Amino acid sequence: xxxxxxxxxxxxxxxxxxxxxxxxxxxxxxxxxxxxxxxxxxxxxxxxxxxxxxxxxxxxxxxxxxxxxxxxxxxxxxxxxxxxxxxxxxxxxxxxxxxxxxxxxxxxxxxxxxxxxxxxxxxxxxxxxxxxxxxxxxxxxxxxxxxxxxxxxxxxxxxx
Amino acid sequence: xxxxxxxxxxxxxxxxxxxxxxxxxxxxxxxxxxxxxxxxxxxxxxxxxxxxxxxxxxxxxxxxxxxxxxxxxxxxxxxxxxxxxxxxxxxxxxxxxxxxxxxxxxxxxxxxxxxxxxxxxxxxxxxxxxxxxxxxxxxxxxxxxxxxxxxxxxxxxxxx
DNA sequence: GTATCTGCAAACCCTTTGCAATAAG
DNA sequence: CTTATTGCAAAGGGTTTGCAGATAC
Numbered sequence: 001x002x003x004x005x006x007x008x009x010x011x012x013x014x015x016x017x018x019x020x021x022x023x024x025x026x027x028x029x030x031x032x033x034x035x036x037x038x039x040x041x042x043x044x045x046x047x048x049x050x051x052x053x054x055x056x057x058x059x060x061x062x063x064x065x066x067x068x069x070x071x072x073x074x075x076x077x078x079x080x081x082x083x084x085x086x087x088x089x090x091x092x093x094x095x096x097x098x099x100x101x102x103x104x105x106x107x108x109x110x111x112x113x114x115x116x117x118x119x120x121x122x123x124x125x126x127x128x129x130x131x132x133x134x135x136x137x138x139x140x141x142x143x144x145x146x147x148x149x150x151x152x153x154x155x156x157x158x159x160x
Numbered sequence: 161x162x163x164x165x166x167x168x169x170x171x172x173x174x175x176x177x178x179x180x181x182x183x184x185x186x187x188x189x190x191x192x193x194x195x196x197x198x199x200x201x202x203x204x205x206x207x208x209x210x211x212x213x214x215x216x217x218x219x220x221x222x223x224x225x226x227x228x229x230x231x232x233x234x235x236x237x238x239x240x241x242x243x244x245x246x247x248x249x250x251x252x253x254x255x256x257x258x259x260x261x262x263x264x265x266x267x268x269x270x271x272x273x274x275x276x277x278x279x280x281x282x283x284x285x286x287x288x289x290x291x292x293x294x295x296x297x298x299x300x301x302x303x304x305x306x307x308x309x310x311x312x313x314x315x316x317x318x319x320x
Numbered sequence: 321g322t323a324t325c326t327g328c329a330a331a332c333c334c335t336t337t338g339c340a341a342t343a344a345g
Numbered sequence: 346c347t348t349a350t351t352g353c354a355a356a357g358g359g360t361t362t363g364c365a366g367a368t369a370c
Binding site: 091112113119132133136139140144146148149151153156 | 272281283286293294296297298299301302303304306309312313316
């Protein structure tokens with residue numbers, strides 16, 4: 001019931017993260033991990049950030065308010081992936097990029113080779129292809145990834 | 161007209177690589193690069209190897225007959241990608257894996273999480289999805305990648 | 321002959337890890 | 346209290362790069 005939820009004009013939207021944060025805390029406790037302020041700060045900043053990010057961006061973002069060492073970020077990422085909060089999405093310039101997954105629908109990516117921005121889309125046929133091919137090959141699938149690369153509309157215009 | 165072309169019993173099949181090698185040499189000359197024995201040895205060993213590989217495997221394979229330094233392999237890979245001979249396929253355990261692309265039809269991958277083997281398949285819908293989404297998003301696409309991960313049939317059987 | 325390429329070793333850079341101090345439960 | 350977690354700094358490990366000698370053309 002938050003009016004700010006989709007208002008980009010609000011610099012620090014007071015999105016209600018309680019459900020997601022509880023899910024993450026629950027995951028930690030269930031698995032014998034501790035709920036620390038560092039892990040909460042990391043998870044919170046990711047939950048506020050629907051976009052793609054890398055470790056450096058996260059580190060710099062956190063540094064302003066709740067400094068957390070890169071070591072702790074690197075140690076937290078596998079936990080967040082295991083908890084279903086995060087997913088690795090792709091490698092660029094030799095380092096990994098992640099995205100928030102929890103509470104979002106599965107989607108694929110368009111990657112611009114010029115400006116390196118990522119655009120998202122959904123295509124229901126992809127799940128069908130996954131199922132059909134897996135059946136044909138006797139594979140027990142657990143997921144799929146589809147990516148298109150090329151030039152986004154802005155970069156096409158720029159290069160004319 | 162080589163009888164050995166598809167005969168796995170022949171250890172070192174005398175496949176006719178002249179067409180592919182000529183294409184690569186042509187690429188080098190056209191772009192002002194030199195045709196060296198190292199580049200020829202690298203390209204030849206890849207053309208004989210239709211499977212996926214990484215730099216270390218290539219290095220060890222070459223060492224037996226025509227030793228080439230890793231530095232030269234790393235320097236040759238971008239050229240081979242640019243020439244359309246190779247493509248990066250995926251990252252595993254922190255290092256990149258490649259596959260031969262030249263003269264082969266486009267395909268996608270099934271990746272077994274247990275044995276780490278890669279299986280290939282073709283699905284024509286994927287190209288259609290690429291076109292449709294690109295049109296919708298005003299994107300000028302240059303390629304796509306689709307991957308399914310899970311357990312291959314052998315590993316499912318093993319784990320029962 | 322001249323400019324590119326090679327091999328070697330060092331540098332890079334992202335990520336992981338050992339360790340002593342700190343904090344969660 | 347006990348054990349997990351943190352931050353720091355050092356180590357790892359794949360990839361890149363500077364440089365002097367070798368080689369393609």
